[in-house]
Amino acid sequence: MMDCVLPRYKVLRDADLCSGCGLCARTCANGVYRLAKDGGLPSIEPARCVNCQRCVVTCPARALAIVRWPQAGTGSANWTLEAMQDIAKQAQTGGVLLASMGTPSPYPIYWDHLLLNASQVTNPSIDPLREPMETRVFLGSSPEALKVNERQQQVVEPLPPQLKLDMPIMFSAMSFGSISLNAQKALALAARELGTFFNVGEGGMHRDLEPFADCAFAQVASGRFGVDPHYLNTAAAIEVKIGQGAKPGIGGHLPGEKTSAEVSRTRMIPEGSDAISPAPHHDIYSIEDLRQLVFSIKEATGYRKPVAVKIAAVHNAAAIASGMARTGADIIVVDGFRGGTGAAPKRIRDAVGIPVELALAAIDQRLRDEGIRSTVSLVASGSVRNSADVVRAIALGADAVSIGSAALIAMGCHQCGDCSSGRCNWGIATQRPALTERLDPQAAAERVVNLLRAWTCELQEMMGGMGINAVDSLRGNRLMLRGVGLNEKELEILGVKHAGE
Amino acid sequence: MAGRHLHREGTIRIPSGCAIAAMMDRTGGRHDGTDILRSIALMRDRSNGLGGGFAAYGIYPDYAELYAFHVMYESREARAATEAYLEHYYLSEKQERVPTEDHPAIKNPPDVWRYFMAPHPMRLPASGLTEAEYTMRHVFHINSSIDGAFVASSGKDMGVFKGVGYPEDIGEFYRIGDYGAWAWTAHGRFPTNTPGWWGGAHPFTLLNWSIVHNGEISSYDANRRYVEQFGYDCELQTDTEVITYLFDLLARRHGLSQEMAAHIMTAPSWQAIDAMAPDQAAFETALRTVYSSALVNGPFSIILGSEEGLLALNDRLKLRALMAAEKGPMVYLASEQAAIEVVCPDAEHMRSIEGGVPFVVQLDEVARRRQREAAESCAVREQPRDHEVGVRPCRRKEA
Numbered sequence: 001m002m003d004c005v006l007p008r009y010k011v012l013r014d015a016d017l018c019s020g021c022g023l024c025a026r027t028c029a030n031g032v033y034r035l036a037k038d039g040g041l042p043s044i045e046p047a048r049c050v051n052c053q054r055c056v057v058t059c060p061a062r063a064l065a066i067v068r069w070p071q072a073g074t075g076s077a078n079w080t081l082e083a084m085q086d087i088a089k090q091a092q093t094g095g096v097l098l099a100s101m102g103t104p105s106p107y108p109i110y111w112d113h114l115l116l117n118a119s120q121v122t123n124p125s126i127d128p129l130r131e132p133m134e135t136r137v138f139l140g141s142s143p144e145a146l147k148v149n150e151r152q153q154q155v156v157e158p159l160p161p162q163l164k165l166d167m168p169i170m171f172s173a174m175s176f177g178s179i180s181l182n183a184q185k186a187l188a189l190a191a192r193e194l195g196t197f198f199n200v201g202e203g204g205m206h207r208d209l210e211p212f213a214d215c216a217f218a219q220v221a222s223g224r225f226g227v228d229p230h231y232l233n234t235a236a237a238i239e240v241k242i243g244q245g246a247k248p249g250i251g252g253h254l255p256g257e258k259t260s261a262e263v264s265r266t267r268m269i270p271e272g273s274d275a276i277s278p279a280p281h282h283d284i285y286s287i288e289d290l291r292q293l294v295f296s297i298k299e300a301t302g303y304r305k306p307v308a309v310k311i312a313a314v315h316n317a318a319a320i321a322s323g324m325a326r327t328g329a330d331i332i333v334v335d336g337f338r339g340g341t342g343a344a345p346k347r348i349r350d351a352v353g354i355p356v357e358l359a360l361a362a363i364d365q366r367l368r369d370e371g372i373r374s375t376v377s378l379v380a381s382g383s384v385r386n387s388a389d390v391v392r393a394i395a396l397g398a399d400a401v402s403i404g405s406a407a408l409i410a411m412g413c414h415q416c417g418d419c420s421s422g423r424c425n426w427g428i429a430t431q432r433p434a435l436t437e438r439l440d441p442q443a444a445a446e447r448v449v450n451l452l453r454a455w456t457c458e459l460q461e462m463m464g465g466m467g468i469n470a471v472d473s474l475r476g477n478r479l480m481l482r483g484v485g486l487n488e489k490e491l492e493i494l495g496v497k498h499a500g501e
Numbered sequence: 502m503a504g505r506h507l508h509r510e511g512t513i514r515i516p517s518g519c520a521i522a523a524m525m526d527r528t529g530g531r532h533d534g535t536d537i538l539r540s541i542a543l544m545r546d547r548s549n550g551l552g553g554g555f556a557a558y559g560i561y562p563d564y565a566e567l568y569a570f571h572v573m574y575e576s577r578e579a580r581a582a583t584e585a586y587l588e589h590y591y592l593s594e595k596q597e598r599v600p601t602e603d604h605p606a607i608k609n610p611p612d613v614w615r616y617f618m619a620p621h622p623m624r625l626p627a628s629g630l631t632e633a634e635y636t637m638r639h640v641f642h643i644n645s646s647i648d649g650a651f652v653a654s655s656g657k658d659m660g661v662f663k664g665v666g667y668p669e670d671i672g673e674f675y676r677i678g679d680y681g682a683w684a685w686t687a688h689g690r691f692p693t694n695t696p697g698w699w700g701g702a703h704p705f706t707l708l709n710w711s712i713v714h715n716g717e718i719s720s721y722d723a724n725r726r727y728v729e730q731f732g733y734d735c736e737l738q739t740d741t742e743v744i745t746y747l748f749d750l751l752a753r754r755h756g757l758s759q760e761m762a763a764h765i766m767t768a769p770s771w772q773a774i775d776a777m778a779p780d781q782a783a784f785e786t787a788l789r790t791v792y793s794s795a796l797v798n799g800p801f802s803i804i805l806g807s808e809e810g811l812l813a814l815n816d817r818l819k820l821r822a823l824m825a826a827e828k829g830p831m832v833y834l835a836s837e838q839a840a841i842e843v844v845c846p847d848a849e850h851m852r853s854i855e856g857g858v859p860f861v862v863q864l865d866e867v868a869r870r871r872q873r874e875a876a877e878s879c880a881v882r883e884q885p886r887d888h889e890v891g892v893r894p895c896r897r898k899e900a
Binding site for chain 2: 119122123124126131132134136137138140142143144145146147148149150151152153154155156159162368371372373374466467468469470472473474475476477478479480
């Protein structure tokens, strides 16, 4: 039967500008362009285009542009072209729709409804060029009260292990398999340069990353890939991944064709085999089981490493987080539903979970109501797009944030959302050597470092404007936020006043 | 009371600037309130007549072991309700109107009473709380639940005299010249937006703590939400209130010295810590890590009074003025140098308090006692264990 799936994009080529060099054909791993045998301009197959914009950026003549496929919908707000195309695809294949990166659906983005404060008259704003403006934070659990010997200036009881971050921004978990080793190396280099942490994700730690292990989180997810005592003890901290914002409640699946020799060695699975992460951890069916896993990891690492537990932001996140704080978790990570992913069922990505802003605010308040907020660290992730989002997250109550998509975008990602195909033209979400070599870890790291240095400067400017010279005083400081265009209930959950109040 | 249509402290957060002053005799010698009144009066243009007050330590030697409550009433009903409440939880040794004198500038004052009381000998142990915690909770209860009643101070052998007006007028109204105290603090207020409410004037107090403060802290909500975890209700929404609670938490409950508490609130910068010797850096890092939410940010100068003496503190960037000087056993503090010189023209060692460095003045006997004590902090166990007081776990909402 006829295939009813339409192309998503159309390639526009300015024939006057095009020199016919054929770089587009050599660049595009999706096979949009085909070199003509007679030396003419390459032919174009638009149905293959995913709008990654690699050809547009690399075309020396600037002759290319991608536009949306100009097919009109019916005008129905219900049966949109996209809704019908999804049905067409499923009718064709009988399969679950796969998608990548964060949901593009137009859900409210609460960051954009939160405005920041600045000092006027009654207290001075602080100039970060003149005064120290501190962005350092520590992550880890801490006692409610510190026992010290004041005369000798010593701590009587040592603190639980802490991670020192020079800026309250880390990199989210992205595994070797979902992204290339070069992309991971870029994050590792950037993390070391910036004094922060990256996260190897659930795919184990490639031996090339071991020199960066002191700024790495090792992840323990339901598939337990690459987990052994060496892995746990090499990293600076361990993260137990219960869920991911983009796909709460389900596991993961790395197709066998992506299990290259290197991936196989790192994940400790046979080459070419599918790597399946089950939906739950099969040794965690309840909160007390999580406690056992957390303490197994602490036993295995001699209580020298903080253990983080990451959950997807779901309806009951506050109560879950409160339980997690009592399981011995040192860091609670909450990942919002707009967070990215290498691959997720589209329906789950677009319909399951809640925005991280609401989950973060609810968790922070719940932990405070129970008097345990200052004993545990809280990290928020799931679409932090710029430094103002960082400020908002910290003011809502986060100790730090993690970024994934933003770091990848700095490396070249154009959010085409086709990661799961493994044909990433930017060398990020692919394992094909011809593509991964396009990403120079040093150059990519430099761009990521630039990004976070710029964010840190902006963070300092905004803090200074509020009259705050240490990020400690921004954390949970919700008076520095005002809502705009939010209803009473939203304001109540976020714990902020409306602008003008 | 005038201006009821406007918000009071407690329903809205009101920033204010101020004048502060203090003086203390380290030997414990008592001095009347004339000097402190002259000192604060000199800084009249730092206040705007919407609040002034004084705290005095050592004024009730005959009742030194009893809690001295100064309570302000806006109505007879408020007094009746408060007295009935106090009678239930305390044994009152003496209660009387605080003597006042009509003053042309003081309009419509509340009825101010004082009570010298001991906690009820059976209800205190039954509560499972320490004496201080017991008193603190009842003060919170009266201030938040009894309309028209406000506990101005609740310490032992100390009291607060405050109200709406310029501080020198308030001082004369309360006849502070009649009291002898080894330490006085004073406050003149410049709120940016308030009807002026007697309870909202400063010094702010809790138990033996009293605080006068000049500044507006930008870390307010971070500090508030931190102390609220430990059961402090920030009813008035003022900086002074939250700073008092921070001192109470760190010094009284966590057993740190006042100086250490002040050090935590104005912690050294990371830049300074990184330059320290490793042991010292580790110590400072641990303090900043555990107490990061107790860091106070933004411009402030404060003078803290307690049974130990005075402690003056400036924000770490030194964004507010505060001067100190000495003469014999006397120590003087004020927002302006002239306010010290007006009462002690030959004061010595005149200097400004450094940002982030606590300036501590202890009674000689306290300093001697501290020398002998162990240096280790010892946290007070505030909450009784569940099995000691009942079956309902506190503050857990989920099943």
